[in-house]
Amino acid sequence: MIATLVAFTLGGLTTWPLIHQLRNRLTDATCQLQHDPVTGMLNRTGLLAAHATLTDGxxxxxxxxxxxxxxxxxxxxxxxxxxxxxxVLTAIGDRIHDIAGLHGGIAARLAGDEFAALLPARTDGLARIADTFVALISEPVELIADGKPVMVTVTASVGLALADTTDPLDEVALRRADIAMYHAKHNGRNRHAVYEPGMGMPAAGRRRGPRLRDRQQPSDEVTA
Structure with a gap:
């Protein structure tokens, strides 16, 4: 009996490090699944997961x-x-992350040169928040290219929308912000636009084409 108990205990001590290691690997894999490898920000999967937690609060x-x-x-x-x-994407991503954090929100890189943020709707006006994003993103980024410092300036078109936490993120919330963003781009870039009820996409001729999420879901709006 004692020998069996000792064997069981030793077996548990041997197995525990393996279980701990597997848990750490699972945590790392989940982290990688939800984060963008270039900027370290949340990716689309991570943003969806973060949004899901908002509905539970x-x-x-x-x-x-x-x-x-x-x-x-x-x-x-x-x-x-x-x-x-x-x-450049990493530097701009850091700025977006910092602005979102300042307002108690989260930020993500969705794909390519597209970013998103979810912020609690508090006292700060949408226009003021948007102007902060536009202004800080347009600040020059210093790079070292061919052994020499180079200043690169990139601007952004920013779309904002109010949504309830119960609204589907892809089909409603991001879709509204997407429409507003295209209005900002349509009206000259380096600016923001706020979604209003009934707002539709601007003329298709000024758009770059359907987004990845547009291809993944049916839509009754014109894309080009």
Whole structure:
């Protein structure tokens, strides 16, 4: 009996480090699944998970959904290479993350040069928040290219929308912010627009094409 108990105890001591290691690996895998490898920000999966937690909170209320699309980012990659382009994305992502955090929210890189933020709807006006994003994103980013310092300036079109935490993030909240963002881009870029009920997409000729999420879901709106 004693021998059996000792064997069981020793077996448990041997197994515990393996279980601990497996748990750590699972945690790391989940973290990688929810974070963007370039900027370290939440990715789309992580943003969806974070939004889901908002609906479970006792103090859940309206949120501000911010969609940020960098203007004419492709020339940065064409001129300085994709590695330097990733540095610019990381620097801008840090700014977006800091602004979101300042307002008690979260931020994510959705894909390419598109970012998003979810902020609690508090006393700060949408226009003021949007102007902060537009202004700080347009601050120059210093890079080292070919051994020399280079200043790169990128602007952004920002769309904002109010939504309830119970609204589906993709189909409603981000969709509204997407429409507003395209109005900002349509009206000259480096500015923001706020979604209003009944607002539709601007003329298709000024759009870059359907987003990835547009291809993944049916829509009754015109895309091009």
């Amino acid at each position: 006792d103090t859940a209320g309206p949120i501000i959904v911010v969609l940020i699309d960098l203007d004419e980012f492709k020339p940065v990659n064409d001129t300085h290479g994709h590695d330097r382009g990733d540095e």
